[in-house]
Each structure stands twice: as C-alpha cells, then as structure tokens.
Amino acid sequence: MKIHEYQGKALFRAAGVPVPKGFPAFSVKECVEGAAKLQTNKIVVKAQIHAGGRGKGGGVKIVSPANVQEAAEALLGMTLVTHQTGPEGKLVQRLLVEEASDIARELYAGIVLDRSTSQFAFMVSTEGGMEIEKVASETPEKIIKEWITPGQDLKVYQARKLAFSLGLTGVQVKYAVKTFMALWQVFKQYDCSLIEINPLVVTRSDEIIALDSKINFDDNALFRHPDILELRDLSEEETSEIEASRYHLNYIKLEGDVGCMVNGAGLAMATMDIIKHCGGEPANFLDVGGVANAETVAHGFNIILSDKNVKAILINIFGGIVRCDRVAQGVIDAMGQLKVNVPVVVRLEGTNAVQAGEMLENSPLEFIVAKNLEDAAEKVVLASKGGK
Amino acid sequence: MSILLNEDTRLIVQGITGKEGAFHTRQMLEYGTKVVAGVTPGKGGQTDDNGLPIFDTVQAAADATGGNSSVIFVPPAFAADAVLEAIAARMKLVVCISEGIPTADMVPVKLALNGSETRMIGPNCPGVITPGVGKIGIMPGFIHRPGHVGVISRSGTLTYEAVHQLTERGIGQSTCIGIGGDPIIGSNFIDLLKLYKDDDQTEGVVLIGEIGGSAEEEAANWIVENNFTKPVVAFIAGQTAPPGRRMGHAGAIISGGKGTAADKMAALKAVGIAVCETPAVIGETMEKALAAR
Numbered sequence: 001m002k003i004h005e006y007q008g009k010a011l012f013r014a015a016g017v018p019v020p021k022g023f024p025a026f027s028v029k030e031c032v033e034g035a036a037k038l039q040t041n042k043i044v045v046k047a048q049i050h051a052g053g054r055g056k057g058g059g060v061k062i063v064s065p066a067n068v069q070e071a072a073e074a075l076l077g078m079t080l081v082t083h084q085t086g087p088e089g090k091l092v093q094r095l096l097v098e099e100a101s102d103i104a105r106e107l108y109a110g111i112v113l114d115r116s117t118s119q120f121a122f123m124v125s126t127e128g129g130m131e132i133e134k135v136a137s138e139t140p141e142k143i144i145k146e147w148i149t150p151g152q153d154l155k156v157y158q159a160r161k162l163a164f165s166l167g168l169t170g171v172q173v174k175y176a177v178k179t180f181m182a183l184w185q186v187f188k189q190y191d192c193s194l195i196e197i198n199p200l201v202v203t204r205s206d207e208i209i210a211l212d213s214k215i216n217f218d219d220n221a222l223f224r225h226p227d228i229l230e231l232r233d234l235s236e237e238e239t240s241e242i243e244a245s246r247y248h249l250n251y252i253k254l255e256g257d258v259g260c261m262v263n264g265a266g267l268a269m270a271t272m273d274i275i276k277h278c279g280g281e282p283a284n285f286l287d288v289g290g291v292a293n294a295e296t297v298a299h300g301f302n303i304i305l306s307d308k309n310v311k312a313i314l315i316n317i318f319g320g321i322v323r324c325d326r327v328a329q330g331v332i333d334a335m336g337q338l339k340v341n342v343p344v345v346v347r348l349e350g351t352n353a354v355q356a357g358e359m360l361e362n363s364p365l366e367f368i369v370a371k372n373l374e375d376a377a378e379k380v381v382l383a384s385k386g387g388k
Numbered sequence: 389m390s391i392l393l394n395e396d397t398r399l400i401v402q403g404i405t406g407k408e409g410a411f412h413t414r415q416m417l418e419y420g421t422k423v424v425a426g427v428t429p430g431k432g433g434q435t436d437d438n439g440l441p442i443f444d445t446v447q448a449a450a451d452a453t454g455g456n457s458s459v460i461f462v463p464p465a466f467a468a469d470a471v472l473e474a475i476a477a478r479m480k481l482v483v484c485i486s487e488g489i490p491t492a493d494m495v496p497v498k499l500a501l502n503g504s505e506t507r508m509i510g511p512n513c514p515g516v517i518t519p520g521v522g523k524i525g526i527m528p529g530f531i532h533r534p535g536h537v538g539v540i541s542r543s544g545t546l547t548y549e550a551v552h553q554l555t556e557r558g559i560g561q562s563t564c565i566g567i568g569g570d571p572i573i574g575s576n577f578i579d580l581l582k583l584y585k586d587d588d589q590t591e592g593v594v595l596i597g598e599i600g601g602s603a604e605e606e607a608a609n610w611i612v613e614n615n616f617t618k619p620v621v622a623f624i625a626g627q628t629a630p631p632g633r634r635m636g637h638a639g640a641i642i643s644g645g646k647g648t649a650a651d652k653m654a655a656l657k658a659v660g661i662a663v664c665e666t667p668a669v670i671g672e673t674m675e676k677a678l679a680a681r
Contacts, residue, residue, distance in 0.1 A: 084632070113491055113571055113572070115571050115572070115601040115602070115603075115639075116601075116602060116603075116606065118494070118495060118498040118572045119495065120495070132644070133644040133645045133646075136644065137645065150495040150496045150498065150499040151495070151496045151499065188492070191490055191491075191492050193491065194643075218490055218491050218492065218638075219634075219638070220464065220488045220489060220490045220491065220638060221490035221491070221492065221493075223465065224465075224490075250636045252630075252633050252635065254628075254630065262545075263545055264543065264544045264545030264546060264636075265543065265544075265569060265635055265636025265637045265640060266541070266542065266543020266544060266545065266546035266547070266569070266596070266598055266625050266636075266637070266640075267543065267544075267545040267546040267549060267625075267667075268635075268636065269546075269598060269599070269625035269626040269628075269629055269635050269636075269640070270543075270546050270549070270623070270625040270667035271667075272627075272628045272629070273625060273626070273627040273628050273649075273666065273667065274666045274667055274668060275628075276627065276628045277665060277666045282628055285629070285635055285636070287636045318545040318548045318549055318552070319528075320526070320527060320528035320531075320545065320548055321411075321415075321526060321528065349549070349552060350528060350531065350548065350552070351528055351530070372668065373549065373666075373667060373668040374666065374668035374669075377666075377668070
C-alpha cells in the first residue's frame, strides 16, 4: 500500500524525522488561509498523487505568499502526467503547502529489503534529487549501504558511518544520525516495504530535513496496522481493481484488448506472455486463486468486461485441487446469467479436464474450446481480431 | 535417489485441524506420503479423522512418532513462529504453504535457518513432491510420474503446467519443488541446484522463474561457476508485466528498473541455458535438451 507525501511526512514528524513546516489542503481557500500562518516569504505548493516525478511534470510550484492562490488554482484539479503515471496522468485532488527550505546540499536516504541477503538495507547517496534508479545502475559506488542485523535495530555507529560517507561534518553529523535512527524506527514500527527521502537536504544553517517522503507498506502486514489502513486513498487506485479485491480476486488493468482469467499468479503472468507472443495484447492480469466456482468466475467476467477495450476473453485454469468440471459448470452458469458479448476461449487442464471439455462442448452457449495453452492463446488472439 | 523427500520422510502437519490442513493431510496420505502426526496447540491428545495423533508442540510430535519433516498450514500471522518451532525441533525439512506472511517476520526466520539442521521450502508455495514416493504440499499428485527431471519454480499452477507437459511427453520427474513467490524464501534456486547436482536420479532440471529480485541471474552465475552439466531448461513469467505493480506474488514486482523478465532471460541464455520464449514449449524444450546430451 502507498500513501501520500503529506501523510508520510506526518509519520516522519511524529517519529522525529525533521520535515518542513507545512499542511495538507483540499481547497484553494485552505491553501491561502494556511499559507498566511506559515509566516515565510517563500512557499512550496506540491501536488499530492501516488507517483514520482511530480516536479518535472509541473506539479510543484515555489511562490511568494501573494501567489499561493494562483499556484493552488493551477494545481488543484489538474491532470498531472509524470513518467510514473502513464500517459493518462492522475487527477490532483490534494495539495501540500510548505515553507521553502534554504538548501545547501541535496542527498538521498532510503530503506528497502535486500532480497539477496534477506536483510533490510539502509542506503544513502550524495546524489539526491536525481532519479535514484539511474544512480544505482550508472554509478553504483555512489550508493552507500548498511545492513540491519535481523531482529535488531540500525546501530548508532552505522548511522554515523552513513553520515560521514555523505561528507557531513560537525553538527550535521549529529542531526543526520538522529534522523537515520528515527527513519529506521518508522520503517520497523509500520512494517514498511520501502522508505525513500529524495531529496534529504542539508540547509545553510546545517539542519537535515526530509523534503520529500515516499513510503510503501507491506500488504501482508497491514492486518496489524489499522491506523495505516485508514490512510489509504481509494481515489488513487483503479476502481475495477478495488472492486476485484472485494471478491478476493487479484486484478491489474493493462492497456491491451485480450482479457484473461487464470488461476495462480505465475500461470496468469505466463498466459499474458503467450498472448503477447501470439500477437495479442493482454488487457489485464487476473488471478482468481484457488476457488474457481460460478461466483468467482461471474465476478471475474464482470471485472474483465468493465474494461470496454476487451474484445475477447481467455479462461485458462489448471485444475489441481480445483476440479475442472466444477470450473466448467461455473463458466456455464456465469455465461448463462451474464451478457457476455465477446468471444470466450476456454482451456481447462488437470483434474477431470475431459468431463469439463464435454460439458462445454455440449452446452448451448458458444465457447471456443482450446486443447492446450498455445492453441488457447492463438484462438483468443484470432477472436480478438474478429476472426473465428 | 530423489532430493528432500524420500522413503525415510516421516511427516508432521502443523495446523492439522484447520480446514486446509485437514483437507491436504488426507490428500497427502492418499498419495502415499508417510504422515505420522499433527500439531495444533491446545488439541494435544486428540486424533484427526484419519486416526493421526495430534500434539501440542512439534517437539512432542517428533519425540512420540519419529517425525523428521513438517508441513505448515498455519494462518499467516502465526506461520513464521511455526517455522521457528520446527527449526527448534530439528526438523530436516520444513515446507511452509501459508501465504501472506509479513516480510519482517521472515527476516528472523532466515537468520534461524543459518547454521541449523533444517532445510526450509516456501512460504507461499505448493510444496515438494517426489512422484511415486510422496508429496508434501497441495499439488495434484496425478499429473506427475516418477522419472529423472527435477523442477524448481517460484510459481504454483505454472509448475503444474510444466509438469503436465513433461508427463505428456513421457518425461518423469525426480523431485518437483515450488520454492514460493515471496521476497524472502527458505531455499532459492541455487540451494536446490546444489542438491540436484549430487542427485544421481536427476538428469535435467526445469527452472521456472518470474519477475522481481535477482535469484534467476544468481542461479545462472552459479550454474556456470560450478560446472553444473545437467541440462537446464528455463522459463521466466512476466515478460508483459508493467513495472512497479505487484503481480499477485509479493515477490513478483519490477522495482527500480530491476528484476525484468528480459534481464533474467538474457542472463540465463548467456550461460547456455535453453530459455523458453513461451510457457507452451517447456516440455518440448526439455525433451530436446535431454536428447542432445
């Protein structure tokens, strides 16, 4: 789960990670009234969406107090396009208004899981403000890491080592150590999967301040953080994906026109891959999980068909514990109840696959029955292009 | 001889009285697995529907029945603790089926596995099967047949697909292992390739990876550095997955431009591994690889 920058900064502030003075705003009026109270002559107005690259996309404005209204009017309601939003962009509905900082240096700090050592890694870099992925691939030596011993905390000496590696001196080191220790506590306390501050700045008065915040949470651990769940902004998520999660279906909308319904995440990805290989474009990822009964199949159809680009649907189920004849009955029932006006290709393999095939063939409904994975992909791609 | 699971395996089911645990205990018994006991804290002294004794702790189950391996069907909030208990009871093999374990819970589990006597498979995986001998997990037994090809995979149903293709072509399997779809797993490709290397029964290996992390790249390096000469056939799922989106499995995510299918396929091809372009040709590719030896 992701949260907004202003929500992340509130968690930072509470934990002792310094952030600029500021406040979130949902209207132009709130912006103007709040900005007056900041009592500063340089104000930053930042669009709040769940995507990076907002500055480059025109979502951040640095203005004088007199121009806050103008900046807020321009940003609220705009569709912000960045390299992470896709070409359709995202609607800006929330703003963060902050006092501008007097920046001397821009650094980077982050915490992630290092999968190859199965430990959390605290990373810093002098290359703040840049795309950190680019720094990591082009100049990996500019990213300094310290690993956190399992079951323990970031050690003060490690935080100090990181601070010195950034070339910090004097009181800056003290502030940085305090910041890093606090940042680790946020990561640990809330079961984060990622924290990034880019940039973490050193001001001309030697303070260390988090100018940005990016926090992702481990979805598997949300059950123990009801307070974090309340921060979820559903308007940042695809409606059809929220709908799918309500029925325990795992759905991700994509750009293509071939819908697919599969059991298992790996097989679902592989099905998308073979559709592409056969010349089609997958419209979605949909894992219906272990229970592929009439109800799940019906919900699956509804979600796939809510995407108007879909021209054909492939159902690919490998029945293990799930019996294919049950799945076939589910498909027949769902198709009988719903108006499915695109061709449906069905491939069922595994337990009771033969009976399932006969049931589909004998049904008055129109299915295209496929004999294996490749045949299924070829047939659905052909059908999506209007062929039979 | 197969790897991980053989005639000496005596299995304890942790979470035997839960819905999943009870169902799959029966399935495992029917396949011929030597299940000797179950564990559900608070239900010690009872027996399950199959007549298996239930104990409060893994240690008690092991002491009473000689159980040497365990399988975990415990809800995700308690599953990491169940693994730690199995390690403490010196189980040789622990297979964790549970899905949705918090990553932070798995970090200390990984630490506990280091230097222990336990080999862990999973979590969030279908388990381990040695066809004809037994199965520990939730895979459908009947699609397998005994033979000489090992299968290691990060996926569930995609593994069944691969096994089905092998069996259809008359290619049997030595041991098939789903290693799980999470960012932290008990055993990775390399851990198991080491076992396959020394296993006389295994003559070739199917390796099924997916986007996210760098386990496939590391496996490719290991194969070339350790002179693994048995033919390896690979497929990587997620060639069409968009970056930054978790594709079902917690571990299947392209982040920071890393972990793409293209990178993994290139790394595997570079060391001479036969990489399948589509999931439909896994069986066919292995058949050719075995014939070309």
